[in-house]
Amino acid sequence: MHVVIIGAGEVGTSIAASLASDHEVVVVDVDPDHADQLKYELDVLTIAGDGTTSEIQTAADVGRADMVIACTDNDQTNLVACGAAKTLGDAFTIARVKSTEYLRTWEGNEGAFGVDFMVCTDLLTGENIVRVIGLPAAIDVDPFASGLVQMAEFEIAEGSPVAGQTVSEADRFESLTFVGLFRDGEMTIPRGDTDIAVGDRAVVIGSPESVQSFATDIDPYTTPDEADDIVIVGGSEIGYQTARLLGERELRPRVIEQDADRARWLAEQLPKAVVMEHDATDAEFLTRENVDDADIVVTALGSDEQNLLVAVLAKRLGVDRVIAVVDSPDYVTVFEEIGIDIAINPRTVTAEEITRFTYESVAENIAVLENDQAEVLELELTDGCGLVGRPISAIVADTDARFVIGAITRDHELVTPRGDTALRPGDHVILLVDSDFVSEIASMA
Secondary structure, three states: EEEEEEEEHHHHHHHHHHHHHOOOEEEEEOHHHHHHHHHHHHHOEEOOOOOOHHHHHHHHHHHOOOEEEEEOEEEEEEEHHHHHHHHHHHOOOEEOOOHHHHHHHHOOOOOOOHOOOEEEEEHHHHHHHHHHHOOOOOOOOEHHHHHHEEEEEEEEEEEEEEEOHHHHHOOOOOEEEEEEEEEEOOOEEEOOOOEEEOOOOEEEOOHHHHHHHHHHHHOOOOOOOOOOOOOEOOHHHHHHHHHHHHHOOOOOOOOEOOHHHHHHHHHHHOOOOOOEOOHHHOHHHHHHHHHOOOEEEEEEOHHHHHHHHHHHHHHHHHHOEEEEEOOOOHHHHHHHHOOEEEEEOOOHHHHHHHHHHHHOOOEEEEEEEEOOOOOEEEEEEOOOOOOOOOEEEHHHOOOOOOEEEEEEEEEEEOOOOOOOEEEEEEEEEEEEHHHHHHHHHHOOO
């Protein structure tokens, strides 16, 4: 495809890096120095200028583009860029926005603003947080195959019953597969005799029930389905969306917001939440309100510095699980290294959602793991594709690609993959792939 990406911030750069090896990518950014740097780092064509203008879009050859992705940090810029692209050609346009107001307008009239698909960063982040809350022991959770399958990533903590076991000893569930193990920043495709060590991050794919059961084995002190006392610090749009989504699940979170007007608005909009107007950095207040007894605290304040302060304070008070929203991807590692359980970066979540669309012809869903070291793909197999009619063991033997098939759904039923399992047309296959081999596996589907 000929893909034009407007905006080369964290989101645009991540998307460009994912697409550069397989597509003709043009990146437009207002900063000429940054554009020049990307040209050499990613081996893509870059253009410095305002991506909303016809002049720059013509230079980027938007008229023959298959896809235009507008992902600057400004909602209005992204919408105007998509509208301008529609005047020059018939590209599929994707706009990144933060405002849910724009999303609601677009949902009421798809195609509004000249946008074919709209990605709302704050809503996506809220959904991501809620998925993790639903499985508190996990650091990442993604649904596949219309919810029949879950992918989850767990960090093996000191004292975990599975630390020191082999994969075959830890895998006691019929409908669950170990697909990846990250250790010291490197990915291993696990075998039955692979040892599991403290600090490892294990990725499993299976039925939601088996993943829940495995979560209990990983961390028996966390009850994955009973995180009832949830405190959200910060009534930002992300905090509001998280509380709203939890309310839809009949949970009643507590929300702490310092601004009086915002707190009043939140109280009106969130009938199933308890909204408290106070400074969340006040340790005496947190203790008085028994925040230290909460199952989960989510920090969703306006800056990384504020979120870091409150997250550290919550951990020192004894909160079991702290989820922090981290705006800068560079800070994610910092949060995790000082003991914050889960750091969620809205830009990474957005880039992953947009990247998923570039695989639309072969992949129905995608999740990116550990700084793009691996990807989890959901492929629907068609008659005559390279994966159909052959047992999994033969497919693995005939390719150098590093991948593991974690689950198969067939006629809306879950099939646990084994070496002698033969794939059929219509199967939905969920697999973990080393990022260097995604194109090779996708071309076989």
